Amino acid sequence: MSAGQAPSRRDNYRPCPPGARLDHHTRVLGAFEEVAALAAGEGVSLDEILRLVGRHLCELLGVSRCSVYLRITNGLFQGRAGYCAREGCIDKKVSRLVSGVQGDQFTSEIVQGATPVLVQNAATDPRTIQKTMRRWGVCDMLGVPLVVGEEVIGIIYADSPGQHHRYQDADVSLAQxxxxxxxxxxxxxxxxxxxxxxxxxxxxxxEDLGLLLTVGDLATRLISERRPLADLLRPLVTIIDKPVAVHDASGATVAWAAPQRDSLKAAPGLTPEEFELPWVAQALSECPEDASVVLKAQPRLRYRRLVVPVVVSDAVSGYLEVCELGRRLTARDAAVLERVARTYRLARHAEPGDGQATCDSSAFLSGLLSRRGEPESLPDRAEAVGIDLTHAHVLLHVSQVVPDDPNLGGRRESVADVIGRAGGSCVAHTSRHGADLFLIESSRRGAADISDEVAGAVDSALRAVEARGEQVGFVIASHPLRSLQEVPSAASRLEQIAEILEKVPSAVNAWAPQIVHERDLQLVRLIANREGLQGAVQDSRGLLAPLLEHDRVHDSQLVTTLRAYLAAQGRIRPTALGLAVHENTVRYRLGRIRELSSVEPERLDSLLGAAAAFQILDLLESREAVSSATALPLLDDPCAIGQQPPMSDAPTVTRRA
Structure with missing residues (x-):
């Protein structure tokens, strides 16, 4: 052999002593007899047989370790069993290994020749995966193929860890x-x-087919009984044996359930903020209809999740989610959730009606909150879920006494039902950021002040809920909504008020479970605006926007009148004199301001909010952007308009009890 030439598989063989062949054959037959006897037994696994074959080969060769691999595909061999004289069974270690990978010329040579191949100094031999050889402490290794016909179905690798071993010619023949x-x-x-x-x-x-049929029957019965999808949670948890959550279209958790052994105290599902992560939103948007997507574990998600969008009328109305907590996600999990989503979609498509409107109204409200859908399609979408846009609406924010309540969906349905029986009409509800939101529809048409109507219904509902032993936190009612497009901004304002109340325990105790009107804490909210000056500017624009729009279309000078009324300290006569109009004209315009906006001219706190809005916009914007009227002083000089002296009549600004 020339210098630098790799040793052949015969280079390390040593001659067999005379008279030893007969003894070798006897040993081979004895070992085979034991293997055959084991294989003939009942309940013996293939791994046990492979381990015994490997152990006998070690004994025949005089080495102490072996690993047995079986072919899987494309020239690859998967570790199945292993034996070591010092450790015994090493199946677990070997099962993690695959041979025949790129660069494994040692295995390739065994397969091509279908004969045993020896490598010396395996950690430096160019034919081996040297990193693996060093990690396993391989010095000299013999690879013995298991051949059927001309095909290699498996390989046994034999060596003595950390020791060199010299082989005789008979060793190779014996092994073969x-x-x-x-x-x-x-x-x-x-x-x-x-x-x-x-x-x-x-x-x-x-079994899976029977299971899917059972799940489909359960879902069909649930839908036919007009029950929420959350009622299916317990059966799903029993079947899947993992935590399951139901989300609305905005990603808010409607309800969740988990096996008792998990002892979960909080909802394990995705939060609305996690649904909005770009890669999560993209994965869900690309998910085909009635299909599932697995979201990989990330720092923000902690563990893997399987999510199935629930599609109704070509729009996502919610999500089903399984969380991987201790038990791996399986194909069965995906099949079960996909069957529920498919059954739900088909049932809703086949039986449109009141049941669908009731269920899909939550998805409609969630869509409003997340600003999904074109404004032009709002009337059609509202009509589809039974909401009358010609009636006045109010948004209720109900704090959750028990965050992440597993029965959240059922409790919301219960509160909505009680409000309905108390005289209100809850047309939609959902959850967002740790609170329940209810959209209440008035029996009156137009943007009327329905505060008293809503307050009466909600107070009655709260008493009924308390009588049943259920807990409800404080309730905050928004200004009457002029359009459902105001729902997102109204929800944001109510959240800010809720944050203020939660930071003052005495306030929570004082208000809960009573109703709080947004108008009662509007000034406090403006002062404590969490978004700073930018948020104050946004609130100011929102307050004056309907008046500015009405003036632009009808030239009604409502903004000018409101400025003059503020400058006149809320008195009718100075306002009329300053505008050179009749007092009844001022009263009419103030009535229109009340109807078109959330400004209530008879309330001092409402006027203070309007004054603050003018001051903020005057500070940051040109006066022309707010009104073409001459700049007027705000609540500081009652004689500034036309230099009129103070009037003796009592001011008309009052505070309602």
Missing amino acids: AFAGLATLVVVQSWRREQAEAQREKLERRT
């Missing part, structure tokens, strides 16, 4: 002879294992 006999038993056991696996697979498919 034993491997040839053992292959007959291995092939039969392998085929038996594959047949058993196929039978179990068919049984699982049959």
Whole structure:
């Protein structure tokens, strides 16, 4: 052999002593007999047989370790069993290994020649994966193929960890002879294992099919009974054995359930903020109809989740989610949730009606909150879920006494039902940021002040809920909404008020479970605006926007009148004199201001809010952007308009009890 030439598989063989062949053959037959006897037994696994084959090969060769691999695909071999004289069974370690990968010329040489191959100094031999050889402490290794016909179905690798071993010519012949006999038993056991696996697979498919039919029947019955999807949670948890959550279209958790052993105190599902993560939103948007998507664990998500969008009328109305907590996600989990989503979609498509409107109204409200959908389609979408845009509406913010309540969906339905029986009409409800939101529809048409009507219904509902022993936190009612497009901004304002109340425990105790009107805390909210000056500017624009728009279309000078009224300290006569109009004209315009906006001219706190809005916009914008009227002083000089002296009549600004 020339210098630098890699040693061949015969280079380290040593001659077999005379008279030893007969003894070797006897040992081979004895080892094979033991393997055959084991394989003939009942309930013996293929791994047990492979481990015994490997152990006998070690004894025949005089080495102390072996690992047995079986072919999987494309020239790759998967570790199945292993034996070490010092450790015993090493199946677990070996099962993590795959041979025949790119760069593994050692295995390639065994497969191509279908004969044993020896490598010396394996950690430096160019034919091996040297990193693996060093990690396993391999010095000299013999690879023995398991051959059927001309095909290599497996390989046994034998060595002594951390020790060199010299082989005789007879060692290779001995290993090849034993491997040839053992292959007959291995092939039969392998085929038996594959047949058993196929039978179990068919049984699982049959079981899964029955399970899916059961789930479909449960979902169909639930929908036919007009019950919320959340009522299916407990059966799903029993079937899947993992935490399951139901979300509305905005991503808010409607309800959740988990196996008792998990002892979860908070909802494990995605939060609305996590639904809005770009990569999460993209994965869900690309998910085909009635299909699932697995969201990988990330720093923000902590663990993997399987999510199925629930689609109704070509729009996502909610999501079903399974959380991977201790137990891996399976294909069965995906199949079960996909069947529920498909059943729900088909049932809603086949039976449109009141039940669908009731269920889809939550998705409609969630869509409003997240500003989904074109404004032009709002009337059609509202009509589809039974909401009359010609009636006045109010948004209620109800704080959750028990955050992440597993029965959240059912409790919301209960409160909505009680409000309805108390004289109100809850046309939609959902959850967002730790609170329940209810959209209340008045029996009156137009943008009327329905505060008293809503307050009466909600107070009655709160008493009824308390009488049943249920807890409800404080309730905040918005200004009457002129348009449902105001829902997102109204929800944001109510959240700010809720944050203020929650920071003052005495306020929470004083208000809960009573109703709080947004107008009563509007000034406090403006002062404590969490978004600073930018938020104050946005609030100011929102307050004056309907008046500015009405003036632009009708030239009604409502903004000019409001400025003059503020400058006149809320008195009619100075306002009329300053505008050179009749007092009744001022009264009419103030009435229109009350109807078109949330400004209440008879309330001092409302006027203070309007004055603050003018001051903020005057500070940051040109006066022309707010009104073409001459700049007027605000609540500081009652004689400034036309230099009129103070009037003796009592001011008309009063505070309602």
